[in-house]
Amino acid sequence: MTTWDEELLPATRRALTHRIAVAQAEGRAPSLVAAVVRGGRAVWHGARSSVDGHGPDEDVQYRIGSITKTFTAVLVLRLRDEGVLDLGEPLEKHLPGTGAGEATIAELLAHTAGLAAESPAPWWERTPGSLRPELSDVLGEKPPLHPAGRRHHYSNPGYTLLGALVEELRGAPWEQVLRDEVLEPLGLHRTTAQPEAPHAGGWAVHPWADALLPEPLEDLGRMAPAGQLWSTTGDLARFAAFLVQGDDRVLSAESVREMRTPAAPAEPADVVDGATYGLGLQIQHRDGRLLAGHSGSLPGFLANLTFSVVDDVAAVALANCTSGPLLGAVGADLVRIVAEAEPRIPEPWRPLREVDPAVLELAGPWYWGTHPFALRVRADGLLTLGPLTGGGRRARFRPNGDGGWTGLEGYYAGELLEAVRRADGTVSHLDLGSFVFTRQPYDADAPVPGGVDVEGWRGIAQP
Template sequence: MTSESEDLLPGTRRALLHRIAVAQTEGRTPSLVGGVLRDGRVLWTGSRTGLEEAAAPGADAQYRIGSITKTFTAVLVMRLRDEGLLDLGDPLEKHLPGTEVGEVTIAQLLAHSGGLGAEAPAPWWERTPGSLRPSLPDVIGEGARMHPPGRLFHYSNPGYTLLGSLVEALRGMSWEEALRREVLEPLGLHRTSAQPQEPYARGWAVHPWADALLPEPAEDLGLMAPAGQLWSTAADLLRFAWFLAEGDERVLGAASVREMRTPAVPAAAGDWSGTYGLGMQITRSGERTLVGHCGSLPGFLAGLWVCVEEGVAAVALANATSGPLPGPAAAELVRIVADAEPRFPDPWRPAGEVDTRLLALAGPWYWGTHAYGLRLTSDGGLTLDLLRGGGRGSRFVAAGEDAWTGLDGYYAGETLRVVRRPDGAVGHLDLGSFVFTREPYEPGDAVPGGVDEGGWRGI
C-alpha cells in the first residue's frame, strides 16, 4: 500500500486510503488507485494491489479509462465551435455527409440525444479489433435510429465515433493527432495516450464465483476510438478535471467548459439522479453537484468527478472488468475531503475603484411587490436576488453601456437594462419586459398597467 499527501490532516489521509482499500477489497480488483486534487493542486494519491508479485501502482501508472475518452472528444468538438468552424446546431450532414443519420445535430450527438443506438453491431466492439469495423456504416449499422432526435437521453457509443470522424474531417488529421496537439500537450497530460505506455496496468476479468483471474484483451478500437480508446493516469486525470472546472485559454475558455457542464438533456426515463451535458455526466452526491465521467472497457473501470463549488476533484481507477465501483469511490473521495476540511473562502477585499454610476444601482428594487436586492460584484458585474423565499435570482455580466447579460438562473441570457430619466438619473430597470422600481408600484414610473390614483390604503 502506498500513498503520497500534502496539506491534509492525518485523519483525512487515513480516511482516503481506507476508502481505496475498501473499494479494492470489496470490488475484488487486482489493483485500484485514487487521487484527490483541490484548487489545482494534487493533495493525495493512494493505491492498493492484491497481486503479491507487483508493487502498488502509483499516480503515474496508466489504466484504460473507457468512456472518459468521450469528454476529451467533446473538448475537440467545442474547440471547432469556438473557432467558428461549426455550430452546435448544425446537422451532421453539413460537415460529414453520407452517414445516413445526417439530420442529427452536433449538439445532440454530444449530449447523447440524437436517438442513435447504444452500441455498434456485433461482434462486441470493446473486445474485438477495430479492423472489423473499417467504415462508419459498419459502426452505425442498420436501423441506427432508436428514438426521434432530440426527444430523450439515450447513451450512444457510435455517436461519439461520428464526432471523432467529424474532428478528422474538419482538422485534416487523425482524431488521435488532433487530441495530442490540441489538448494533451497544452495541458501537460504527457501520460495520456491512445496506446499503453509503461508503466501500465494489465486488464483482468475476475471470476464472479471464485478468486480466479482471466487476462482481458486490450484491443485497438479503430473508428470507435473517440468513444473509449484512451489510457491515462490518476495524476493526468486530476489535471484534466481541474481544466474541466476552470478552463484554459490554450484549449477552451471558462465559458465553454461551463457550457459543457450545463445539463443539455432531460434525465433518462425513470432516473432523476443525474443528467448529461456536452460530453460530461452530471450527478448529485448528497448536497453536491459533481461533473465528470465514468468509463469501462473489458479489464478496466474508471471514475472522475469534480465538485466545482468546492474546488475538489477525485479519480479512481481499477483493472477489473466488473466488481469495483470507481465512480462512487471517486465521489466518496470528494466528500471525505470537502466534509473533513471545508474550503476556506477567499478573503473579502474592497474594490480597487468604485464606479459611482454603478453604485447608484445598488440596493433594493421591486418587481411589483417582490423585493429584490441588487449588489455590485468586484468584476464589474451584478447579482440580483429575491430577498425572501429564494426564486428568480441571477448573476449578470456587463454587456455595454447600462446593459448586463444574465449568466445563470431564471434570467440566463436575458438582458438587464437601466432606463434613465431625461436628466440622466436612474429611473427603473427593465429585465425581459419586467419593470423593477425603487418602490413597490412607484407612482410616476413606467409600471405596466399604471398605478391606482388612490395609492396604498387600508381596508
C-alpha cells in the same frame, strides 16, 4: 485562486486510504488506484493491490473507457471556439453521408441525437475495430432510434461521429489531433491510444469465486473517440484541474464551464438520481453537492473522474476489473471526504478598484410587484439580483459595454437587464426581459404593466 495548505491533514489522508481500501476489498479488484486534486494540483495518491509489495503508482496506465469522450468533446469545442463550426449546425454540413446527419453537433455531444447506444453486433468492446472499418459499420442500417433532441440516450456511435468530424475538419487522425491540441499542451504525456509500459492488465473476476480471467485488449478502430484511451491517475489529475479551471492554450474557463452545463433532458430514472449530461461531461447532485466528470468502463477496466467546482476538489479512481468496485461512488466519496474535512477557505473580500456612480446608483432594494429583491454590485464587475428572503429567481449579470447587462444563469440566462432613465437622468425602473422592477412596490411613478390603482394602498374597511 484559493491558497491551500501544501498537504492534506493526516486524518483526511487516512479517510481517503480507508475508502479505497474498502472499495478494493469489497469490490474484489486486482488493483485500484486513486488521486485527489485540490487547488489545481494533486495532493494525494493512493493504491491498493492484490499483489503484495506491488502497489501501482500515479504513472501506471489503466484503460479509461468513456472518459475518452470528454477528450473528444474538448476537441469539438475547440473547433467551435475557432469559428470552424457552430454547435447548432447539423452534422451533415461538415460530415455528409453518414445517415445521421440531421442531428446537430450539440445533440451528439449531449447524447440527444437519438442514435443507438452501441454499434451492431458483434460486441464492439471485445472485438477488433477492423471489423468496423467504416462509419456505416459503426452506425448500422438505421442509425436513429429516437427523434433527435427529445431524450437523452447515451450513444457510443455518436462520439465515433464526433471523432470523424474532428478528423474531417482537421485533416488528420483523431489520435494525432488529440495529441497535438490537448495532451501535449496540458502535459498529459502518459495518456495514449495504445498501452505503454508500465500498464495494468485487464481482468474479469468470477462473480462466485475468487478467480481471475484475462480480458482481451482490443484496438477499437473507428470507435476510438468513444473509449480508446489509456491514462494514469497523474495525468487524469491534471486533466481534472483543467476541467475545473480551463486553460487558454486548450479551452477557456468559459468553454469548460459550458461543458459542465446541463444540455440534455434527464430520463425519469435520472431525475430521481439528480443526474444529467452536459457537453461531454456527466453531471449529478449527490449528498447536496453538484458534481461533474465522467465514468468509463471497458472489459477489464473501470474508471471515474469526478469534481466539484464549488469545493475546488476533484478525484480520480481506476481499477483493472470488468465489474466490482462502484467507482462513481468512490469518486464522489473522495471529493466529499476532502470537502467536509478541509473545507475550501474563501478568498479574502476585496472592494471595487473603481466605483462607477451610474452603476452604484442601481444597488439596493427593488420590487417586482410586491416581491422584494436586492441588486448588488460585485468587485468582479458583475451584478447580482436575487430575492431578499426565501427562494426565488436569482442570477449574476455581466456588463455589455453599452449600459446594459446580460444574465448568466438560471431563469435570467441570456436575458437583458437595463436601467430605464427619465428625461432628467434619474432611474425610473429596471427592465429585465419585460419585467419591471421598481424602487417601491407597484410604484405609481413607474410604467408598471397594467397600471397602478389611483387610490393607492389601503386597508379593509370594517363593518
